[in-house]
Amino acid sequence: MDWFEKLGFEDNPFSSDAKANHTALVKMDPMIEEIIYRISSGSMLFIESGEGTGKTTLLMIAAKKFGGSRNVVYLDCDILDKKLNITHVLQDKYGMMGRILNKKPKDMIVLMDNVTELSKLNTERLKYYFDQGYIKSIVFTGTSYRSAKFSESLRDRIGNRVIKGPKINSDDAVEIIRKRIGDSELFNDKLISKIFKMSGSSVKLLLENCEKVSRSAAKKNRKRVQLADFKVLMSDKNDMV
Numbered sequence: 001m002d003w004f005e006k007l008g009f010e011d012n013p014f015s016s017d018a019k020a021n022h023t024a025l026v027k028m029d030p031m032i033e034e035i036i037y038r039i040s041s042g043s044m045l046f047i048e049s050g051e052g053t054g055k056t057t058l059l060m061i062a063a064k065k066f067g068g069s070r071n072v073v074y075l076d077c078d079i080l081d082k083k084l085n086i087t088h089v090l091q092d093k094y095g096m097m098g099r100i101l102n103k104k105p106k107d108m109i110v111l112m113d114n115v116t117e118l119s120k121l122n123t124e125r126l127k128y129y130f131d132q133g134y135i136k137s138i139v140f141t142g143t144s145y146r147s148a149k150f151s152e153s154l155r156d157r158i159g160n161r162v163i164k165g166p167k168i169n170s171d172d173a174v175e176i177i178r179k180r181i182g183d184s185e186l187f188n189d190k191l192i193s194k195i196f197k198m199s200g201s202s203v204k205l206l207l208e209n210c211e212k213v214s215r216s217a218a219k220k221n222r223k224r225v226q227l228a229d230f231k232v233l234m235s236d237k238n239d240m241v
Contacts, residue, residue, distance in 0.1 A: 003218035013180040014211040027166040039137040047141040049165025052204020055141040078114040086125040107136040117149035
C-alpha cells in the first residue's frame with residue numbers, strides 16, 4: 001500500500017503533474033482568460049512566473065482548450081535536446097510523410113515551456129512560420145522575460161504581451177493544499193503556512209515538503225501531520241547547510 005493510500009487518498013495529492021492537478025490552481029482565472037484571448041487573436045506572448053507556480057498547468061489548459069495534440073505543439077525546453085529543429089516538429093504532425101513532402105500544418109499553436117534561450121536558427125524559423133501563418137500563436141513560459149535570451153526581433157513580436165503570474169501568500173498556500181486534500185484533516189492551516197514559509201514561498205517546494213511530512217505521518221500510521229513530522233523538513237534543511 002502506498003503512503004497516500006494509508007492516508008485515505010487514491011492518488012498522491014501533492015503531485016506536480018500539470019495534467020492531473022489543473023483544478024488546484026489559485027488566483028489564475030484572470031491569467032487563463034488573458035492567455036486564451038491572446039492565443040485566439042494570434043499573438044506571441046510570454047508567461048512570467050516563479051518555479052512551481054503553475055505555468056505548465058496553464059499551458060495544459062490552453063492545449064485542451066484549443067484542440068489538444070491536433071492543433072497544438074507542446075515543447076518543454078528544460079528537457080529538449082539542443083538540436084531541436086522547429087521545422088521537424090511541425091512536419092512531424094504529419095508523420096514521416098510530413099518530412100518527405102516537406103509538409104507543414106497551418107495555424108498551429110506552439111507552447112514553449114521553461115524557455116530561457118533560443119538558438120538563432122530556431123528564432124528565425126519561429127518568426128518565419130509565424131509570419132507565414134503556419135504558426136498561429138506562440139506562448140513562451142519562464143521565470144524571467146527580462147533575462148530570457150531572445151533576439152530583438154522576437155521581443156518586437158511579443159511586444160507588451162508579458163503576462164506575470166500572481167504572488168502567492170500564506171492564505172493562498174492554505175487554499176492550494178485544501179483544494180488538494182479536500183475534507184481531510186491531514187494538515188491544520190497553521191502548519192501549512194509554516195511549511196509554505198520554509199519552502200521560500202515556492203508552490204513547487206510547498207507541495208514537495210507537504211509530501212515529505214505526509215509520508216512521515218503515514219510511516220508512523222497517523223492520519224494527521226504533527227510537529228514531529230515537520231522536524232523531517234528541519235533535518236533536511238540542516239543537512240543542506
